[in-house]
Amino acid sequence: MIKKSSIAFKKSYEYIRDQILNGELPRGTKLIEEKLAEEIGVSRTPVRESIRRLEQEGLIQQKRVVNPSETDLRNLFQVRILLEGFAARSAAQFLREEDLGELRECVRIGRSGNAEEIMTANERFHDLIVQSTHNPFMIDTIARMHSIIYLFRKTVVYHKRPFLIDEHEQICQAIAEHQGELAERLMQEHLQADLEFCIHLLK
Amino acid sequence: MIKKSSIAFKKSYEYIRDQILNGELPRGTKLIEEKLAEEIGVSRTPVRESIRRLEQEGLIQQKRVVNPSETDLRNLFQVRILLEGFAARSAAQFLREEDLGELRECVRIGRSGNAEEIMTANERFHDLIVQSTHNPFMIDTIARMHSIIYLFRKTVVYHKRPFLIDEHEQICQAIAEHQGELAERLMQEHLQADLEFCIHLLK
DNA sequence: AATATTAATTTTGTATACAAAATATTTAAA
DNA sequence: TTTAAATATTTTGTATACAAAATTAATATT
Missing domain, CATH: 1.20.120.530 (GntR ligand-binding domain-like)
Structure with missing residues (x-):
């Protein structure tokens, strides 16, 4: 089976995830789709999908970088x-x-x-x-x-x-x-x- | 805090999830965004999001209804x-x-x-x-x-x-x-x- | 000055268009 | 008849537009 690339999604997903994990996006930060999209150089669509994915993975909650109590x-x-x-x-x-x-x-x-x-x-x-x-x-x-x-x-x-x-x-x-x-x-x-x-x- | 509605997403998410859970979409079935969108009466965007969500939740795998071995x-x-x-x-x-x-x-x-x-x-x-x-x-x-x-x-x-x-x-x-x-x-x-x-x- | 209303702005949700990718179909060659 | 190549079709990924919702700022009222 052939792997699909989805380069814009991959790019934005990894970018956001890494920014969160290495602390450049501090806990509690509100994520804004359009800002990130421009920063990464893609449209809102893949950024949106990345945020949703990271939300499911627990790194984002209600559009904010998770801040566990x-x-x-x-x-x-x-x-x-x-x-x-x-x-x-x-x-x-x-x-x-x-x-x-x-x-x-x-x-x-x-x-x-x-x-x-x-x-x-x-x-x-x-x-x-x-x-x-x-x-x-x-x-x-x-x-x-x-x-x-x-x-x-x-x-x-x-x-x-x-x-x-x-x-x-x-x-x-x-x-x-x-x-x-x-x-x-x-x-x-x-x-x-x-x-x-x-x-x-x-x- | 105010709850947001997201009616198209909610509608399509629940529709697809229920179809899977009650067996009307049998295990292994390929899900096609556009078909579902028309069936539900919304655009592809919320359907797409629903599929991704259900993929994270384990009910869908690679665009197909999960079929656990x-x-x-x-x-x-x-x-x-x-x-x-x-x-x-x-x-x-x-x-x-x-x-x-x-x-x-x-x-x-x-x-x-x-x-x-x-x-x-x-x-x-x-x-x-x-x-x-x-x-x-x-x-x-x-x-x-x-x-x-x-x-x-x-x-x-x-x-x-x-x-x-x-x-x-x-x-x-x-x-x-x-x-x-x-x-x-x-x-x-x-x-x-x-x-x-x-x-x-x-x- | 503090609170409530209203207006302006930002941000998100949804629809849509179009190109890239994947799939299916047809045609040609063995 | 099977296999390979080419073509047509479907399906997905991404960008974009616009309206609805949420947020912020500004104004009026107490």
């Missing part, structure tokens, strides 16, 4: 903890040897890399575990949450959370030893700590 | 079981007395009502439990799954699944007695049975 974050993490906890348990059972190697590599980079590298490694760590479920529906649901969580990534990178990498290492080990229950619990605690850290920064 | 259903239910299982546990802790009454009423109707009433009561049963989480994000995620699952509701109603109401009753009782762990396990088993029944019918 503490409660919103807690709700989000309640679901995230359930799903990624399951994923960790699943990884302990199904993760392939080569992926386990990459998981360890992520931990290593977490200790020795620069800010940019650490951020990428952290994302990769969680992604490897989520992918191990081989459940596209679950992967998609989790990805949707991450796009909101990533709104905070700059803030979180500046204030490095203590023990983050240690926790990753523990999870990694539990997975390597096929201890599903333990991996699940450790992941839950890990994410809970992430949440509290996020909320702490929010104030 | 057995694997798709299993993946979907894996997530559903996690989330609704959690919701049942949560209900055992937090469900208000009046909602428990309604839950019991759903069980009663499940035994004595006609097909239409039973269907509504079943939906309500699950909804009450899901709502007890008071987590809009979780509620929304689950709702999204239900819209796909409801594609099968006609088929499922014709072939009444045995023990369905008994299981509801057991869950209801566990919740009433604040036995969270039990309620969670019963809900998981209940949904697993639902899944197997769905898949059995699919063939």
